[in-house]
Amino acid sequence: MSDQGMSGWSLELLGAAKQRLEALGLDLARAPEEARRAAEAAHATLMSGAGVRSATYLLLILFIGIAVEWLYWTYAYSPLRAAQSAPALTPLHALRLGLRLLLLRGSGLLLFTAAALGASAAFTWPPHVHPLVVFATLFLLVLRAAWMGVGILIAPGRPHRRLVPVAPRAARWLAAALLAAIFLLACGSFLPAMVESGGVAAHHIASALRLAAYTAAAALLVALSLALFGRPGSRGAAGAARAPLFPRSFPLAMLVVFVYAVWLLSPRAAPVAAILAVVVGLQIGLHDMVYFYWHSEDETAGKPADREALPAIALSLARFVVALAGIGAAALALDTPVSALAESSSPWVGVGLRLLGVAVLALLAHGVWIAVRSVVDQRLSRIAPADPHQPPDASSRLLTLLPLLRVTTAVVLLVLLVLSSLWALGIEITPLLAGAGVVGLALGFGAQALVRDVIAGVFYLAEDAFRVGEYVEGAGNTKGTVERITLRSVALRHHNGPLHFVPYGALGSVRNTSRDWVIDKFNLPLPIEVESEKIRKMIKKIGEQLKEDTALGQHLMEPLKGKLYRVDPGVKVFRCKFRCPPGKQFDLRAAALKRIEAALKEMGLGYAAGVNTVIVKG
Amino acid sequence: MRGEALIRRARLASGLVLMAFVTCHLANLSLGLRSLAEMEAWRMLLTAPWTRGAGLWLLGAAGTIHLSLGLYAVAARRSLALSTTDVMQLALGLAIPPLAIAHVVATATANAVSPGFASNYGQILAVYWSFAPFYAFLQLFVVVFVWMHAAIGLYSWLVLKPVWRRIGGLVIPVLFAVPVLALLGFAQAGQEVLDKLASDPAWKQMILDNVGRIAKVTRELADFQRAAIWTYLAAVAAAFAILGARILRHRRRPLAVAYDGGARAGGRHGLSILEFSRLNDVPHAHVCSGRGRCGTCRVRVESGADRLSAPGDLERDTLARVHAGAGERLACQARVLDEGVAVTRLLPAFADASAARAPQEWPGGQAAAAAESRT
Numbered sequence: 001m002s003d004q005g006m007s008g009w010s011l012e013l014l015g016a017a018k019q020r021l022e023a024l025g026l027d028l029a030r031a032p033e034e035a036r037r038a039a040e041a042a043h044a045t046l047m048s049g050a051g052v053r054s055a056t057y058l059l060l061i062l063f064i065g066i067a068v069e070w071l072y073w074t075y076a077y078s079p080l081r082a083a084q085s086a087p088a089l090t091p092l093h094a095l096r097l098g099l100r101l102l103l104l105r106g107s108g109l110l111l112f113t114a115a116a117l118g119a120s121a122a123f124t125w126p127p128h129v130h131p132l133v134v135f136a137t138l139f140l141l142v143l144r145a146a147w148m149g150v151g152i153l154i155a156p157g158r159p160h161r162r163l164v165p166v167a168p169r170a171a172r173w174l175a176a177a178l179l180a181a182i183f184l185l186a187c188g189s190f191l192p193a194m195v196e197s198g199g200v201a202a203h204h205i206a207s208a209l210r211l212a213a214y215t216a217a218a219a220l221l222v223a224l225s226l227a228l229f230g231r232p233g234s235r236g237a238a239g240a241a242r243a244p245l246f247p248r249s250f251p252l253a254m255l256v257v258f259v260y261a262v263w264l265l266s267p268r269a270a271p272v273a274a275i276l277a278v279v280v281g282l283q284i285g286l287h288d289m290v291y292f293y294w295h296s297e298d299e300t301a302g303k304p305a306d307r308e309a310l311p312a313i314a315l316s317l318a319r320f321v322v323a324l325a326g327i328g329a330a331a332l333a334l335d336t337p338v339s340a341l342a343e344s345s346s347p348w349v350g351v352g353l354r355l356l357g358v359a360v361l362a363l364l365a366h367g368v369w370i371a372v373r374s375v376v377d378q379r380l381s382r383i384a385p386a387d388p389h390q391p392p393d394a395s396s397r398l399l400t401l402l403p404l405l406r407v408t409t410a411v412v413l414l415v416l417l418v419l420s421s422l423w424a425l426g427i428e429i430t431p432l433l434a435g436a437g438v439v440g441l442a443l444g445f446g447a448q449a450l451v452r453d454v455i456a457g458v459f460y461l462a463e464d465a466f467r468v469g470e471y472v473e474g475a476g477n478t479k480g481t482v483e484r485i486t487l488r489s490v491a492l493r494h495h496n497g498p499l500h501f502v503p504y505g506a507l508g509s510v511r512n513t514s515r516d517w518v519i520d521k522f523n524l525p526l527p528i529e530v531e532s533e534k535i536r537k538m539i540k541k542i543g544e545q546l547k548e549d550t551a552l553g554q555h556l557m558e559p560l561k562g563k564l565y566r567v568d569p570g571v572k573v574f575r576c577k578f579r580c581p582p583g584k585q586f587d588l589r590a591a592a593l594k595r596i597e598a599a600l601k602e603m604g605l606g607y608a609a610g611v612n613t614v615i616v617k618g
Numbered sequence: 619m620r621g622e623a624l625i626r627r628a629r630l631a632s633g634l635v636l637m638a639f640v641t642c643h644l645a646n647l648s649l650g651l652r653s654l655a656e657m658e659a660w661r662m663l664l665t666a667p668w669t670r671g672a673g674l675w676l677l678g679a680a681g682t683i684h685l686s687l688g689l690y691a692v693a694a695r696r697s698l699a700l701s702t703t704d705v706m707q708l709a710l711g712l713a714i715p716p717l718a719i720a721h722v723v724a725t726a727t728a729n730a731v732s733p734g735f736a737s738n739y740g741q742i743l744a745v746y747w748s749f750a751p752f753y754a755f756l757q758l759f760v761v762v763f764v765w766m767h768a769a770i771g772l773y774s775w776l777v778l779k780p781v782w783r784r785i786g787g788l789v790i791p792v793l794f795a796v797p798v799l800a801l802l803g804f805a806q807a808g809q810e811v812l813d814k815l816a817s818d819p820a821w822k823q824m825i826l827d828n829v830g831r832i833a834k835v836t837r838e839l840a841d842f843q844r845a846a847i848w849t850y851l852a853a854v855a856a857a858f859a860i861l862g863a864r865i866l867r868h869r870r871r872p873l874a875v876a877y878d879g880g881a882r883a884g885g886r887h888g889l890s891i892l893e894f895s896r897l898n899d900v901p902h903a904h905v906c907s908g909r910g911r912c913g914t915c916r917v918r919v920e921s922g923a924d925r926l927s928a929p930g931d932l933e934r935d936t937l938a939r940v941h942a943g944a945g946e947r948l949a950c951q952a953r954v955l956d957e958g959v960a961v962t963r964l965l966p967a968f969a970d971a972s973a974a975r976a977p978q979e980w981p982g983g984q985a986a987a988a989a990e991s992r993t
């Protein structure tokens with residue numbers, strides 16, 4: 001885009017804005033005169049056969065609409081009362097009840113509108129009246145829908161049923177001001193259309209009406225955002241515990257002013273600006289709104305909501321949905337097929353669309369990332385913190401895999417995001433990928449080992465060959481406790497201290513000595529003259545004592561037993577064995593030997609004395 | 619308390635008479651769908667009897683009674699805790715007399731000035747559709763308002779009766795069809811009259827003469843009409859003033875009622891328990907909106923039974939009809955006179971008219987209360 005183009009474009013914009021303001025001034029000046037004439041014409045039409053007929057039909061469709069809705073309520077009143085009177089236990093429950101109310105009341109409203117509109121189609125109206133009636137019905141629909149929606153969302157006077165975080169004091173005001181603003185906005189969009197459809201020249205009146213209604217609505221909304229979100233402590237229950245991040249009131253007011261200014265200068269762009277403003281405004285408030293639903297439960301559980309996975313997921317989902325809905329609404333409001341937009345010659349549109357695409361992708365990736373991360377973090381924080389030198393337990397597999405999963409997700413997401421963003425920005429990624437393919441081929445030969453490592457690692461992990469904290473021995477005399485697992489290698493801490501980094505490809509067959517149980521055996525050489533049965537009993541007794549009265553004993557999975565194993569000249573060798581969980585065998589063996597030594601001493605036998613005897617005689 | 623029941627009866631009866639009149643009137647109008655002549659032919663049977671002799675007297679008496687009893691009911695209220703239907707009934711009812719009075723006066727005058735003129739549908743419709751559309755607007759509104767008021771009243775009376783199961787399917791279509799057909803007939807006949815006006819100058823001249831004569835008198839009658847409307851407004855204002863005064867007088871004595879489930883409601887001395895609930899948004903069934911007819915508002919008084927007003931005949935009848943147990947009262951009839959009343963609501967807040975028609979199917983007791991707390 002050249003500098004010339006930019007400045008030319010700005011000048012054009014300013015010129016158009018000036019023209020538009022002048023036209024508005026003209027409309028204002030001419031409106032009263034036009035209104036007088038239109039009123040005369042309307043009066044003349046009204047006080048005639050056509051007027052009476054219109055009034056008759058109007059009352060008819062009103063009556064039909066009311067009757068149909070009333071009939072509906074004779075059935076639906078009971079469920080409505082049930083939904084209204086049920087106590088809301090939590091905000092989430094209130095949300096469910098609110099949705100039920102919305103469904104019930106919304107159906108009534110839609111029935112009314114459909115019946116009235118349908119009936120109106122059956123009559124032959126005097127000229128120009130039918131559009132008027134349709135507009136009036138829609139106007140009514142909007143007002144009633146607003147009344148219903150605000151009532152359900154803010155629930156003035158019923159704090160437990162409130163669906164958005166609003167301080168009780170502010171609820172009534174907020175509801176009233178919102179309703180007034182919606183009423184003004186609806187006036188601004190429906191009344192001019194009604195006036196213009198009347199068949200008399202009313203362009204200036206319509207324009208003046210619009211100006212008045214929108215100006216009043218903008219003023220009201222600015223005042224509302226400054227008054228309600230400005231004061232500290234009025235940010236609702238959910239916000240009270242958090243430090244303020246940034247001011248809410250000012251940006252909100254600015255958004256309103258922005259939309260108003262856009263409308264003033266170029267009404268065609270106003271819907272898009274309004275949608276943009278609503279999306280931004282919602283994004284500002286979304287955190288509080290989403291956490292509002294988890295707030296009260298967390299208070300009782302006594303832990304900060306920010307650690308929870310669910311609200312985080314809901315929040316990013318909500319952000320995503322809001323943004324997407326905004327884009328959809330903007331496309332609808334622009335009334336241009338998206339394909340036509342994409343082909344539009346204006347560079348701004350192109351760049352905007354592409355950036356939009358990137359934003360959507362980023363949001364999507366962010367949502368997935370938040371979801372994965374918070375789930376992983378939550379699981380990790382529930383498992384006891386990792387200490388590689390404690391014996392592993394059931395959760396150690398998670399402890400091994402979860403961080404790996406997190407990193408993998410991040411990498412994959414990032415790569416996908418970068419590639420698809422490039423694609424969305426219109427940068428051809430096919431040659432990039434192809435180039436990567438050629439380079440990859442070259443690299444591939446070099447990186448054969450790397451690939452082998454990664455693949456092998458996948459299988460080791462999938463087969464659960466080892467976990468963090470286990471003592472393993474691999475090929476090539478590598479052994480130690482697993483301290484860290486990465487995509488390519490495993491870090492083993494040798495019992496003497498050194499840390500081996502073993503790539504999976506070089507790990508070979510793994511001997512995992514930390515799984516399930518170990519059997520420990522040791523020999524006990526005694527003089528040849530000892531009575532073997534007595535010794536066997538002694539060892540068995542020691543085994544039982546060990547099991548019963550020490551903290552270590554509880555680890556014994558099979559009791560200590562001993563029996564005569566070999567007879568050498570002058571020596572009887574007894575072999576003792578026991579079974580225990582991995583890692584406990586050393587302490588257990590030491591404890592057993594200590595007791596055996598004491599027992600032998602008591603029996604007056606020299607511990608291992610027989611060995612000497614053999615050597616001397618032999 | 620017999621007086622109370624009598625008043626209710628009188629209001630209902632007068633309302634039914636008025637409704638019969640309006641139905642005849644509208645049925646006659648709907649014949650306009652076929653032709654003006656048909657309308658005229660049936661007129662003798664449907665509308666004429668109401669415009670003279672006994673019919674006129676009956677109509678006048680019914681109108682006066684219904685209106686004054688309606689205003690009396692407003693004045694006798696103790697609070698403004700109204701349901702949506704009540705608000706609509708009240709607003710429609712209050713709007714009808716000033717709208718109708720012009721019609722009544724105009725018809726009466728026309729009858730007096732040129733006998734026979736007003737008793738001809740073609741001529742009246744010509745006036746409405748061509749010479750004085752303003753009256754047509756008034757008329758249209760009166761028709762719709764009156765019918766809605768009547769339909770709501772009839773429905774809320776009948777729906778509580780066991781017989782509703784059998785006739786309900788019949789009554790509702792009729793309630794819908796009558797005004798729709800009447801308005802359609804009005805429009806159709808109006809078109810016919812307009813055509814006739816265009817094609818028959820002599821007829822048009824005759825009507826113009828008559829209109830001119832009536833117009834002279836109507837000017838004088840406008841004063842009378844204005845006076846009537848002012849009187850009516852004064853009566854309405856007086857009724858509301860009495861209500862306001864009662865509210866203000868008892869404002870000084872705030873009381874509270876305790877409910878099952880730990881709810882509490884504050885209110886004034888003399889309000890009914892139901893009004894306590896409604897003013898405080900405590901869920902409480904009230905299908906007949908406090909007229910003491912449905913029995914869905916009944917409560918078991920846990921303590922402070924002596925601090926409630928004594929039950930009247932109406933309440934006793936209703937309680938007997940719904941097989942209420944000992945110590946049970948109608949919340950809409952029992953008025954709170956002092957501190958220390960505690961009650962248990964016996965029906966869930968979503969109870970509907972079937973609870974009045976077939977009380978045995980709605981076990982008013984712990985089961986119902988439990989059902990409510992579960993939702």
Ligand code: FES
Binds near residue numbers: 904915
């Ligand atoms: S509300 Fe119907 S009897 Fe009390």
